[in-house]
Amino acid sequence: MLKVLSFVLSLTTAYAFAAEIDAKQSPEHSLLKMQQAMKHLNYQGTVAFLRNGKLNVLKYSHASTNGAGQERLVSLNSPLRETIRDADKVSCFFPETSKVIVDHRPAARSFLIDLPEQLNGLEAYYQFTFSGEEQVAMLPARILDISPKDRYRYARRIWIDIGQYLPLKVEVYDRSGNTIEQVVFTELEVKPSLPFIDVDSALLDKEVERIHNRQPMSFETAGFVLKQVPGGFRQQFFVQMTMQGSNRPVEHLLLSDGFSSVSVYLENKGANIELGARSTDSVNAYSRIIDDHVVTVMGEVPEETVRYIAEGVELRTDIQ
Numbered sequence: 001m002l003k004v005l006s007f008v009l010s011l012t013t014a015y016a017f018a019a020e021i022d023a024k025q026s027p028e029h030s031l032l033k034m035q036q037a038m039k040h041l042n043y044q045g046t047v048a049f050l051r052n053g054k055l056n057v058l059k060y061s062h063a064s065t066n067g068a069g070q071e072r073l074v075s076l077n078s079p080l081r082e083t084i085r086d087a088d089k090v091s092c093f094f095p096e097t098s099k100v101i102v103d104h105r106p107a108a109r110s111f112l113i114d115l116p117e118q119l120n121g122l123e124a125y126y127q128f129t130f131s132g133e134e135q136v137a138m139l140p141a142r143i144l145d146i147s148p149k150d151r152y153r154y155a156r157r158i159w160i161d162i163g164q165y166l167p168l169k170v171e172v173y174d175r176s177g178n179t180i181e182q183v184v185f186t187e188l189e190v191k192p193s194l195p196f197i198d199v200d201s202a203l204l205d206k207e208v209e210r211i212h213n214r215q216p217m218s219f220e221t222a223g224f225v226l227k228q229v230p231g232g233f234r235q236q237f238f239v240q241m242t243m244q245g246s247n248r249p250v251e252h253l254l255l256s257d258g259f260s261s262v263s264v265y266l267e268n269k270g271a272n273i274e275l276g277a278r279s280t281d282s283v284n285a286y287s288r289i290i291d292d293h294v295v296t297v298m299g300e301v302p303e304e305t306v307r308y309i310a311e312g313v314e315l316r317t318d319i320q
Helices: 003-023 028-039 303-309
Strands: 042-049 054-066 068-075 083-084 090-094 099-105 128-134 139-146 155-161 168-173 179-191 207-211 225-226 234-242 249-256 261-268 278-279 282-291 293-299 314-315
Touching: 028 054, 028 128, 028 139, 054 278, 128 155, 155 249, 168 303, 249 303, 261 303, 278 303, 282 303, 282 314, 293 314, 303 314
Parallel strands: 099 207
Antiparallel strands: 042 054, 042 179, 054 068, 068 083, 083 090, 090 099, 128 139, 139 155, 155 168, 168 179, 225 314, 234 249, 249 261, 261 293, 278 282, 282 293
């Protein structure tokens, strides 16, 4: 009993010491340490996702070796599915139908939270502050508030594990302060190593549907230009593709400020086009007609952001 009590006291002391050290660090430094922890540690647990008004509880794992990482999500309820993210693609397996959807994404993002690769310049658009400490998944965490300085992006709050700097909980708020998205671990453990899934072997003898299987192109080849974009949003990639179920060509430009992403689509005008603003929970979209084309801007940003970008889209006139 004395040994158990001694272990508990030493563990408590260790966390208190880590908290004391962390208290001397800036919020930006803690955010960078979280970014590195998410990339290099091997960890797994159960995580609840509240998105678009729906709650999903899944098993989550992140494996890392030699600078390469792989994320895995396994659903605990029907419809059963397993999603694996590698650096160049996201593969979704549906055991009940033996179907697999492979999304070849040029830009890799975590299932848990989007983070900027660098924080330089973000202080012009976000304020980073610590607002307290709480327990999440029975682990002590510091609360990091990320508050926008303009009207073009949403606020975020991250509960960062004091011991390992992993994100234990993430919330996104609209401009009225309502929670529109939440990710929270109910239990989490760090491992010395975790196995990688050989996705290419798993695709054998499966019905595979591939989407976005195109190489990024120069935005100079696009049929449109952007005349107004909120500060901090930068071009991530540009592709020309054909929309699923349609033969109409579509141009897609992805913008991001590190935390929030916005997609700009340009396609030929067709029937049943829904114009103007529309919203689906945390995602806002805005569409308008330019000559014989339709431009649509959408993302997890305020309506004002997608409208502002869409109204600044013009057709390129210098294409040969």
